Amino acid sequence: MRCQSGVEKASRTRASFSRRVLNGLLLCSGDMEHLDKYMKDKSFVLQLVVCGLRAVTRVILANNPLSGGLILAALYWASPWQGLLGTLGVLASTLTAVITGQDSAEVAGGLHGFNGMLVSLLMGEFSSAGDWYWWLLLPVFLGSATCVFLFSGLSSFLDRWDLPAAVFPFNIIIILYLLCTGPEHPYFPHHSVKPPGALEPNATELIALQVIRGIPLGVGQIFACGDLGPSLLILGAVFLYSPLLAVHALLGSAVGTLTGLSMAVRHESLYSGLSGFNGALGCMTVGGLFFTFSLWTHLFAIASAFFSAYADIALSNLMGTVGLPASSWAATLVATLMLLLTGSLAAYRIPIGQVRAPERNLRSRSQWEAGNTEERESTDV
Amino acid sequence: MRCQSGVEKASRTRASFSRRVLNGLLLCSGDMEHLDKYMKDKSFVLQLVVCGLRAVTRVILANNPLSGGLILAALYWASPWQGLLGTLGVLASTLTAVITGQDSAEVAGGLHGFNGMLVSLLMGEFSSAGDWYWWLLLPVFLGSATCVFLFSGLSSFLDRWDLPAAVFPFNIIIILYLLCTGPEHPYFPHHSVKPPGALEPNATELIALQVIRGIPLGVGQIFACGDLGPSLLILGAVFLYSPLLAVHALLGSAVGTLTGLSMAVRHESLYSGLSGFNGALGCMTVGGLFFTFSLWTHLFAIASAFFSAYADIALSNLMGTVGLPASSWAATLVATLMLLLTGSLAAYRIPIGQVRAPERNLRSRSQWEAGNTEERESTDV
């Protein structure tokens, strides 16, 4: 009896341990809103760190400081210089938002940091002056700070349709920066961009394995990161926030790669994951984030991924004629369009202010539809 | 006496016959709303045919299934392959609208089909792979279906100003398609477009008769049709819907040709009617369709035709630098601007939801202004 009770006890302990681990994991996944309460009376620096990490994940449509830490680690792993630029970009734009008196809840949620981060990363990526070119910090600071202005202005503009400013600020600023400077600029030279539809004189056979490798790289390319390891770590960070979002990221990247194949883009585009990242973003936006997950939204997410990827090839070819990249214009425009859609998809639309991790969106909606007597907010514990 | 009465009877019969013919014609002209009641309990396929034919006429701002039949006949006459593509485009986008749960009244009115039709026709027109290249059906289906998304999203966006989405979706999709592919694309090659302002090294004397022939061709070019016979049939179809609209179509095309002459565009542009079709569209929109017909609206319609035609030359020159056509961007933008205008024109503006054939608009307005006690809808029998 004693032995049995010992075993029972051990198994109970084990069960309670694994339950605790599971609870711990659940606490670490999703939006981690419980952290906000805990952070309220902490120092400014600590708050800045948390909101900076949230901002890092906002780039990939997540919102979780732990994921942010993982992504930052991935970026430093891929290139310490890029990691540094990204960190500075987040800090510069978040601090600008604080100084210019933006809404503190938005700042705390990381909404004013992610555009700055993207601008910094892409400035580093396109610079042909090599790593550790310290003068680059000047445009990085200026560009990141300007994102706050654009984000605030565009939000006011798009607010009429309950649309987010998303990464429009980043897309605008990076284009302006690249236009200001040029391939032979004396201070800030940068690489010229080759359009994906450019003809390859010595085209070799397509290597299937390389193409498949491009699919996870497409997720990394959202952060301008072209290495497999860091890309997988970024994917893991998304998985920590929301497994559903991670699945849609991979699915969208695959759709984007398929689209690239169907339009016979340059092999380099497929191998590097550049064909996939607009598809990934387009797919993530619809599949669970701004719409409650369902079979319908899943199908629309795939359609959105296809549309984003085709539009990206078109815009890349257009902007490539003047040596510019299309960055994430395609996905941002398509996502905005999807949010405006009427018909069956509109029924699943979640108001911008109530968007949480896909799993939470799903739960709060089902509770809300079941109960309907209680307030939506109060059902979310 | 008897003889006289016989004559009288015959003349009365004749009168009643001609009255009946006239009534029959009147029943076939205009929006044919009486058909909708009749169609309500008919099979889905028959409803699809009627709404598809309505969609065909929506391209040229009309809304009449019989006109749609005539136009479709004209397209098959000009080129069976183009006719087939147009038919498939209408069906693809209308069915997509049904599947994605768009408003059924809009679908029945043909609002979700005309953009798809235009996309298909232009894809066929620009393709350099020749007729009966069956792979082209793939982009035709995809492009037409995507128009529904754009139409729905843009409608939500423009609804704030009571503006129609018009042919913006077509213009966007065809540009994206042409950008995705290219002149030497392995799967979907297409002709490169020469801007109207391009210099002609061996310019010959301008032939006046050819220029005049370009005026009715301008109406046909709305459907990318460059043959005289079919163009006249299309004009006849518009006349069946509304004589006033047909007059404005010709007038606008003439204004467009004049504009082309004043800017010394390439002769080919004038001869083919490409100079005229934006003018025609710009003139039709204002002269009677979205505004009650009057001397003022007539003058504004001519101004709109001039502005559309000049803007078309400008945009064609701009987009021609990257080998793209300006399609109907100019007319669509100018028409949108006209609908936003304040001042004396705004007094004639008809709310989008109440736009009918120009003759009906005129009648319902005069009745409405005279009575003003009865509801506007009830005065329309």
Place this chain on the structure above:
Amino acid sequence: MRCQSGVEKASRTRASFSRRVLNGLLLCSGDMEHLDKYMKDKSFVLQLVVCGLRAVTRVILANNPLSGGLILAALYWASPWQGLLGTLGVLASTLTAVITGQDSAEVAGGLHGFNGMLVSLLMGEFSSAGDWYWWLLLPVFLGSATCVFLFSGLSSFLDRWDLPAAVFPFNIIIILYLLCTGPEHPYFPHHSVKPPGALEPNATELIALQVIRGIPLGVGQIFACGDLGPSLLILGAVFLYSPLLAVHALLGSAVGTLTGLSMAVRHESLYSGLSGFNGALGCMTVGGLFFTFSLWTHLFAIASAFFSAYADIALSNLMGTVGLPASSWAATLVATLMLLLTGSLAAYRIPIGQVRAPERNLRSRSQWEAGNTEERESTDV
């Protein structure tokens, strides 16, 4: 006693004289709203002259008929042909506004004339057919008249956000005109524009004095005027309207020149003042005009000048690839963005309908904040 009283009297007379001069100057500065009452029963031609002169100053964000006279004098001084074109442009667009039934208060305020004037000036500036080429009056009339349509339509559109149409109509029309015609156009040839980032093969040393001279020229370039004397006169006209605005004009032009230096633009750009005028416009909009003057708005005005100037370099490089100038797109877009901004700047925002000279804005606000019981309008005598 007598002598003393004489001195006293003389000093009193002198004091009263200088007070009267000051009062006279004060009457001539600012918006001169007292003139409107006086003009009410005057002839149409006189009213047209005053509203035309107001329109001339609207170009540079002022609103004062005397400043308008000074500016017009400066333009005729710089080039009589340009002066004539400007005059015709103002008249053509103002009369079009009257004919098309635009709001009479707007017309009287000169809101419908300044875009037409800019279009005419720039058409003359870019024309390579030389001065006194009378055919140019045709596009000048047409272009100026079309501005009214665009102004009215865009105002309706932007009204949802309480944004002004500003010089968007001018920017659109001049681009369309330059696209319609071309460097080798048979009727209306024009100079091709060299982007500021174009490489200079035989670059000489930068001359500091020339660069400093470019700062006041930047103010003149708002009217496409590149001579120092007339530019200073224009600056004086702005000073008459509002010293604060004149200071911001110079400051903004200096910021623009600094920006040009930091991006290593062509020397010609710096010397001619073309680098400065977007900065000047961007600075004037924020610093006192649309926002109550304060330290905050002053800082934001400098930020706005920097942003406008950088964006101008970027857009000039982009549009220069097809031989087009960026005119004042950058400043107009940035100013629009600033008006949309949330956060601390928004607290200083003045509703569009209540914008007056910066000094008046400041006074009416302080009175309004102090009193708050009286109506804002009634506090303005």
